[in-house]
Amino acid sequence: MPTRLLLRSAWQTVNIGDIGHTPGALRLLDRYFPEAELTLWPSKVDRGVREQLLAAFPRLKIAEGDVSLSGVATTPELQRAFDESDVLIHGSGPNVMVWEQVEAWRKTGRPYGAFGITFDRTRHGYTDWEDGTLAQLRARMAALPSSAIKPIEREFFHGLSFAFFRDTFSLDYIRREFPGLPHIAFGPDATFACDIRDDARADTYLSAHGLEEKKFICVIPRLRWTPYYKMHGYPPSADDLVKDVLNARTQSADHAGVREMIIRWVRETGLKVLVCPEMTYQVQLGKEELIDPLPADVKANVVWRDTYWLNDEATSVYRKAHTLISLENHSPILAIRQGTPTIFIRQPTDTCKGQMWPDIGLPPDFFEVEDATGDALWARLSAIHADYPAAQARTAAIYARVESLQREMVLTVKRVAEQRVQVPLAAALG
The missing domain is CATH 3.40.50.2000 (Glycogen Phosphorylase B;)
Structure with a gap:
């Protein structure tokens, strides 16, 4: 048996x-x-x-x-x-x-x-x-x-x-x-x-939005506290309301460096950006924090994923991305599994699970959000872009250990x- x-x-x-x-x-x-x-x-x-x-x-x-x-x-x-x-x-x-x-x-x-x-x-x-x-x-x-x-x-x-x-x-x-x-x-x-992919659905999406393989980056936003009560439609607790205040106070600053990095990426490489979600609420957050504030010339090269998706389609898209930059933990994991270089930005409320990144050897592509300035993020992204085969090899070595x-x-x-x-x-x- x-x-x-x-x-x-x-x-x-x-x-x-x-x-x-x-x-x-x-x-x-x-x-x-x-x-x-x-x-x-x-x-x-x-x-x-x-x-x-x-x-x-x-x-x-x-x-x-x-x-x-x-x-x-x-x-x-x-x-x-x-x-x-x-x-x-x-x-x-x-x-x-x-x-x-x-x-x-x-x-x-x-x-x-x-x-x-x-x-x-x-x-x-x-x-x-x-x-x-x-x-x-x-x-x-x-x-x-x-x-x-x-x-x-x-x-x-x-x-x-x-x-x-x-x-x-x-x-x-x-x-x-x-x-x-x-x-x-x-x-x-x-x-x-996790290696489940939906290449057909991903290719259809990428083609419809003019995103060519290895010629776009993926960017994922995040609030410090996930607004579960809004996502599931139940009344907020007193703690939820306190967390809302903290989110409102920090969300623009937490994404400021990422916005600056997007601007530098588009203007200096001429390549594209896909702003996409890991969680349902991040669909709208990505538009509000990472796209709406951008200059018009940069916006022209930025695609907003305006619907939630499942891991299979996301994994296929991440596989074809040049690099993934995320304030969430699991999209980087899916990307690394597919050999795509990743930059992770950790927020203070994201528990000690963020230690997994130093544990598997992600630094120098790991940032606490306070250190994730536009200059710092662009320095890492431009270094990845300058020697992309080396970045891919490093990503493969990280996954081999995992x-x-x-x-x-x-x-x-x-x-x-x-x-x-x-x-x-x-x-x-x-």
Whole structure:
């Protein structure tokens, strides 16, 4: 009987990065553990994501629903998957997304683990919503008390059979708090393995807008705080309103350097720009912050992607872009997978997951937003343009390291699955 893996992933579809986590993990598991039977336990597979996944992974089973702390599922398909699977894999994400569901699994005694997550507690004790640079977050992380981890979270970590963290801030913190954990290591976000493309749709779009291969850059905007209440149409909380004020105060300044870089790119190369979204709300944000303020001569060479898209079309477009410049994390990941050079700009509120970029070797193409002036960004982009083959080779080297790490992630899962025995912390400590 094949090993049965249950992947808990697919958190939302309003973000092509969050969509990308799932096909990335499935691709890795399919490639390096092909004899395993895969079932996806998703939160959201709307907007055509279900169809995309089933087309790319014909053997995949999907079991939707919820599970109570006592292990009772809301659908027969999920109950069967929950009862019969050998290993639960929590997919990439900004945290453990479903603590109680994983706790229900932990009670079964079967192995489980995390597959490229962040565990950020740097907001513990802070209430200003401002956050900070990676250097500031590192200092906060070092000073965190043990009480920053809740009891249910401690139970999760105590029972882990494997854990891969997509940034070394999270990894180092958990190693400090749980020194005996088995199979714990740095493991890049699963989106790095997402290779699903829709070349036909992308080529149609590029042709319609006069965008030629390697003769345009892609630029992705971002607010410091994602306005989920606006995206999903529910009333704002008091915290949402505070975040709105912070967004309004910072959004123009955060994009000023990018605007200047766009101007320099168009005027000095004569090439084009595609302003495009990673999340649904960024369609309008891109127009307001990156296109409307531009001089008329520059605007003529800038294309506005005026609709949201899925990861497959976006990946095909990123593949043909010259360079991708982004304030979001996952479009750069999709671009690097396709060999396209990337410049990433990190905002202070973007958690410690931004440490993933130094971890995989992106600097000098990594900027804190305060350092992302027009001159600084143009210096990097013009250097990439001046020796594009070297930039492509560097991008390929970054991905080769990621690929090696992700192969080991799956092989670890395979070893744990073959043992069919959970290795709790108490046993690991002897």
